[in-house]
Every structure is written in structure tokens, then in C-alpha cells.
Amino acid sequence: MRERKAQVWGLLAPTLFLMFAIGVVPVIYILYLSAFKYNVFSRVGMVYTGFNNFRKLVFDADFLKSLRLGLTFVVLCCGIELPLGLLIANLLTLEFRGKGLFRTIMTLPLAMAPITIGSMWVLLMNPDIGPIPFYLRKLGIEYNIGVNPTQAFFTTVLVDIWHWTPFVVLTFMAGLSALPKQPYEAALVDGANRWQVFRYITIPLLKPVILTTLFIRIMDTFRVFDEVWMLTSGGPGTATRYVSIHLVRLVLQSMEYGYSSAMSLFLLYLTIVMCWLLMTFISSSQEAT
Amino acid sequence: MQRKTLRLVLVYLVCILIAAFTLFPIYWMFVVSARTKLEVFSGPKLIQTSFYAFNYYRPFFRDIYGRYLVNSLIIASGNTLLVVSLAILATYAFSRFRVPGSSNLFFWTITNRMAPPAVFIVPFFLIFTRLGLRDTRIGMILLYCIFNLPFAIWLLKGMIDSIPKELDEAAYIDGCSLLGVLWNVILPLAKPGIMTTAILTWIFAWNEYLFAAILTSVNARTITTGLAEFVTVIGTNWGEMAAVSVVCLIPAVVFIGIAQRHIIAGLTFGAVKD
Numbered sequence: 001m002r003e004r005k006a007q008v009w010g011l012l013a014p015t016l017f018l019m020f021a022i023g024v025v026p027v028i029y030i031l032y033l034s035a036f037k038y039n040v041f042s043r044v045g046m047v048y049t050g051f052n053n054f055r056k057l058v059f060d061a062d063f064l065k066s067l068r069l070g071l072t073f074v075v076l077c078c079g080i081e082l083p084l085g086l087l088i089a090n091l092l093t094l095e096f097r098g099k100g101l102f103r104t105i106m107t108l109p110l111a112m113a114p115i116t117i118g119s120m121w122v123l124l125m126n127p128d129i130g131p132i133p134f135y136l137r138k139l140g141i142e143y144n145i146g147v148n149p150t151q152a153f154f155t156t157v158l159v160d161i162w163h164w165t166p167f168v169v170l171t172f173m174a175g176l177s178a179l180p181k182q183p184y185e186a187a188l189v190d191g192a193n194r195w196q197v198f199r200y201i202t203i204p205l206l207k208p209v210i211l212t213t214l215f216i217r218i219m220d221t222f223r224v225f226d227e228v229w230m231l232t233s234g235g236p237g238t239a240t241r242y243v244s245i246h247l248v249r250l251v252l253q254s255m256e257y258g259y260s261s262a263m264s265l266f267l268l269y270l271t272i273v274m275c276w277l278l279m280t281f282i283s284s285s286q287e288a289t
Numbered sequence: 290m291q292r293k294t295l296r297l298v299l300v301y302l303v304c305i306l307i308a309a310f311t312l313f314p315i316y317w318m319f320v321v322s323a324r325t326k327l328e329v330f331s332g333p334k335l336i337q338t339s340f341y342a343f344n345y346y347r348p349f350f351r352d353i354y355g356r357y358l359v360n361s362l363i364i365a366s367g368n369t370l371l372v373v374s375l376a377i378l379a380t381y382a383f384s385r386f387r388v389p390g391s392s393n394l395f396f397w398t399i400t401n402r403m404a405p406p407a408v409f410i411v412p413f414f415l416i417f418t419r420l421g422l423r424d425t426r427i428g429m430i431l432l433y434c435i436f437n438l439p440f441a442i443w444l445l446k447g448m449i450d451s452i453p454k455e456l457d458e459a460a461y462i463d464g465c466s467l468l469g470v471l472w473n474v475i476l477p478l479a480k481p482g483i484m485t486t487a488i489l490t491w492i493f494a495w496n497e498y499l500f501a502a503i504l505t506s507v508n509a510r511t512i513t514t515g516l517a518e519f520v521t522v523i524g525t526n527w528g529e530m531a532a533v534s535v536v537c538l539i540p541a542v543v544f545i546g547i548a549q550r551h552i553i554a555g556l557t558f559g560a561v562k563d
Contacts, residue, residue, distance in 0.1 A: 007467045008386045015379035015438065022435045023401065026412035033411065091303055094296070098304070105308045107549050108315065110556065111541035113496035115513040119534045120318045122520070129527055131317065131333035166311065170553050171561045212560040223405035226498045230517055244407040248499070257411050264408040271404050279396070 027268070033261035040255040053262035063263060065238060066246035073153075073242055074221045077160045082214060084161075085168030086206075090198060092169075093176055103173075106166035114163070118230025121159050125231070145232060149239030156228050156240050160221060168213055175209030176202070208286050215278045219271070243267060315538075322531035329527045344532040354533060357515040360426060364511060365494040367430040368437060373487050375434075376441035377479075381471055383442065384449040385457070394446070398439040398558065406499045409435070417504055426509045429501060433494045440493075440558075441486050447559050448482030449475060485551040488544050495540055512537050 034054070037047040057063060092099070109117065127133045127144045136143040145152040183201050192200070203210075225244040228234070234241035234249055241249070247267065251260045320337045321329060322344055328337075348354040383391050413432065414423075422428030456478075457470045465473065476483070501511045516537060519530040545552070553561055 004386075004467075008382045008388070011378040011382040011467070012388065015375045015442070018375065018431070018434055019438060022432060026409050026416065029412040029416065030408075033415075088303065088307065091300060094300065096297060096300055098301075102304050102308060104545065104549060105311055107545050107552055108542070109311060110552055111492055111545050113498070113513050113537055113541070115496070115498045115516055116534045116537045117314075119516055119519070119530060120314045123321050123527065123531055123534075124314055124317055126527075129321070129329050129333065131335065134333045162311070162314065167553075167556060169307075171557055174553055174561050209561055212557060216557060219403040223403070223407070225405070225407060229498075230520075244405045247405075247407045248410065248503075251411055251414075257415065260411050264411060267405055268408045271408075272400050275396070275400050275403055279399070 030261045030265050030268070033258055034265050036258040038256070038258035040257065046258070049258070053259050054266070056259065057262050057266060062238070063246060066241050066243050069238070069240075070222060070224075070242040070244075073157065073160075073224065074218055076157050077164070077221045078214060078217050080157070080161055081165050081168050081217060082210070085165055085172050085213075086210070088165075088169045089172035089176055090202065092173060103170065106170055109163050109166050110170075114226035115230055117159065117163055118227040121155075121162075121227070121231055125155060145236075147236055149236055152232050152236055152239045156224075156231060159227050159231065160224065163227065164217065164220070168217070171209060171213050172206070175206050179205050208282070211282045211285060215282060218278065219275065222271070222274070318531050318534050318538075321527055322535050324528050326526070326528060341528065344528040345536070348529050348533055349536070353510075354512070354515050357510050357512045358536065360505075360509055361495060361512040364426055364429045364433070364509070365491050367426065368433040368494040369487050369491045371430060372434055372437045372441050372490050373483060376438060376445050376486065377471065377476070377483065380442050380445040380449050381475060384446055385454065394439075395443065395558075398443040401439045402436055402558075406436075406497075410499065410503045413500065414503055424505045424508050424510075429505065429509055429511070432500055432504070433497060437490045437493055441490055443558060444486045444489070444555060445479065445482060448479050452478050485548055485555065488548040489552070489555045492541060492544055 035048060035050060037049045037052070038045070092102075124130045124132050125143075125145055127146070133143045142148075143151060145155050179202070183205070184197065187197050187201055223244050224242055225248070228240050228242060228245060229248075232240045234245040247260065247263055250256065250263065254260075320335070323337050323340045324344075325341045328341075349358065382388055383394060417423040417428055417432075420428075422431070452475060457474050460470045460474050496513065497511075498513045498517065501509075501514045502517065505511065505514065512533065516530070516533050519525055519533070548555075
């Protein structure tokens, strides 16, 4: 038995070692760096400042703005994608020819590299060569995501919708096809109309899938980086400077490693808390039903 | 009867609309990749009849993008190999034996996957610089384990859990060692699951951008990072950028053909089965 136990740890050892080295050590390092003022260009090197970085973080208007912008982006994207996905999936419950092909098309954006999606939309939106600004100009609308902050913001939302609505539709389709048939037959006998069936049977039964999808979408939109970076790099001005982009720009431009670490730590903390809250919420609502 | 026909027409209409919305950007990318500079700038015509193959030839054979492509292939494949082999070993331990802390495995997987990658760039930049791993392929192969390894363990756990325990016990009685059981019993039975895991891992590693952009410069630069380099102040060669994007897209399309049914299960951590 003892021999077996040693073997189990032998199986786990490489994974634990690797995950410790790349998963735990960086977090400890962030924790350590966040207590210092550490700028690559300064001559004094690292200076211990205690909680100063965090004090600075709380009053950092740019950071708070990026946080607010990021959360607006999350709310807007999820608020559009989930209802839209639910609507489409609900419409497509019946069997028809070409459903398989439709699903294959919907899977395409999911496997594409986000950076490719960014460059693809750059090709569409560029004021010199893109068809969208070209045709909008014919309608009398000046469209330039490099200049107009509102347009840039809603363009990133549109790109996110393009990228992830298929995911929502496919999860909901999978969820719907796994639902029991019996409640629907009972409702049919009772003479419920289409809306009532949707509201009182589909939604409650599908609730676990809806919540899981919402959870994944919230976390993914919160950390969005690649597409937006390729499309606008956070500009014009600070219009699309979501948290990840703000952090990366800060690291690349100011080289303030201490302060950036404090910000990273805060974001990591925020992510873990959000994950934990949402997962508790999901499991408690599953017990309730 | 008539209502049913009406609904079917509606369904087809919606499907065609969504498919068009999804496919048009991809179509446009192909169109631009087939155009000369002159054609690109002479107004966005929606139909393309000629094909300018030089856009595909020059970046890969006359510029550095061929090397980037090879780097991407090596890094993604190396990472997949490492992740899958480590994950099989670890998952077997998690699945068959009581490991302290294994009840937190799911939360660990989720937070590793959901944490913004931007959070880790400062420590990785400093650590990799110190260890001399910056701008090396081996560094990137190790690094991508941070999000792929927990994910692979989580995906494989469901599959190895479903293999009856009696099978490996019988093999032990027949005198198999632990590794023998893994090799002769678990591996053949979990093969479809391992394939799916490998494909998803490969796609994630291939698609990764931020770490590669920060931690590589010339030697280990990947194709996604190269793609982001196209937009420069002196102007962008749009045709070539589109061509590189298309090449970057190809593996995704190929793997969709193989693993389409498992992508949703993979992306929702097995919460939704297709």
C-alpha cells in the first residue's frame, strides 16, 4: 500500500512541479513586487513602499475609468448575446435539413484565433479599404473607428457579438435538446401558448445552462484583449481601454513594474472573487430548483 | 400544416441571415488576400475573379513569416504533447486515488482559465528574462501549460472516471504495474477523449497572442504575433495581412472538421454536452 502511495505522488509530481513553477511562483512574485516602487529606468532600483502602490491604485482615475468601461462592455455584450442566443436557439429546436451545416458554420468563429478575428475586422472597418465605411459613406454616415470614440466602442461590442453569439446559440441548442419532453406535452394538453411554454417551462428548465453560459461570458468579456488590441489598441483616446488593455499599455509604456504588479494583483483578486461568487450563485440556484 | 411551413420558412430565413453575418467577414478576408495593392485601394468591390498568389508567397518565403509559422507549429505541438502526457498521469491519480485537495480541482481549473492573461505578464517577463527562457520555444511550451494543463486534466477526468475501476483492478491482479495499467488499459479506452483534449489544447496554444507578444521577439515569435505586426506607421500591406490571417485560420478549420461535436463541451468545461 505504501508503495502504491509513492507511485501516486510519482504520477502527480511533474504536474504539481510545473504548475507550482508557472502558476504559483508568479503570483508570489506579483505579491512581492507590489510592495515596491520598481521602475526599470530609475537609478535607485527597487524601493520598498509598503501599501503605497495600492493606495495609488484606489485613487487612479485612469484605472477606475478602465474598470468602469470594462464592466460596461461586459454588461452590454452579455445583455445582447444571451437573449439573442436564446431566441435563435429556441427558434431552431425543430429538425430541418441543413442543421448540421448551420452548426458547422457557427463553430467557425469559436476556433479562430482572436487575433485573426481582430485583423479580419480591421480589413472590414479600415476607412481606406473596408467596405463598411465605404457603404456607410454612401449613406452619408462618416464611420471611422480611429477617430470616433462612440463608434469604436460599439464596434468592439459588435465584434464580440460576432465572435461569441454562436457559442451561446450552440450551448443553448445543446441544452434545449437535452430537456425532457414530458412537460412540453403536458403544457400542450393544457393549452398553453407559445410564450407561456417558453416562459414557464423552457426558461426554468434551461436555467443551469443559462447561468453557466452567463458565467463563462462574463469572465471572458471582462478579460477581453486580443480582438480589441488589434482593432483599436484601446483608442481613440481611452474609448476602448478595457482593464486588460489598460494594464498591458501601462506595463509597455511606463515600465512601472511595482505599480503594475499591484494592479495585476487587484485584478487577479477581482477575478477569483467574481468566479467564486458566480459559482456559489449557480450551485445555490441549482439546489433551489 | 400551413403554420408549420411558415415556421420552416422563418427558420431558414433566420439561418441564412446568421450564416451570412458569420461568413461575410471571413469571405472578405479571402477576397482581400487575393488582391493586388492596386485592387485593394480601388474601392471595395465585393466580387473577386482573379487570384494574386504573391500575397501568400512573399510573407512566407521572402519574409520572416515562414519562420513564425514553424515556431507556432512547434510550440503548439510541443505544448500539446507535454500537456496531454502530464495530464494523463495526473488525471489517473486524481480519478483513482484520494488526493488531498482534489475537491478544489474544478475551482482551480476555472480560475486558471478565467484569469486575465495580462495579469501575468510582469512576473513572467522578469522571471523569463532572468532564467534565459525569453524568446525561446521551450519557454513558450512550458508557459502555455498554465492555462492548458488544468483544462486538460479537467476534461480528461470525466473520461477516465467513466472507465470502470474493475478493469484496472483486474489488470493489477494479472501482475501489471501502474504504468502498465495506464498504457494497456486506460490509454486505449480513453483514446477518443485524449484526442479531443489534444485538439482543443492545440487550438488554444496556436491561438494564444498576449504571452507570445510580450515574451518573444525574433527566435520564437509565433504567427499570431506576426500578424499583429502588420499594422505599422509606414502603411500596411493589406493583401499580405489578409493572406497571413487566412493561413492562421486553416488549422482551426481543419480541426473543426474533426472535433466539432466536442468544442462546446470543451468550452463549457463539460457543463453542457452536445
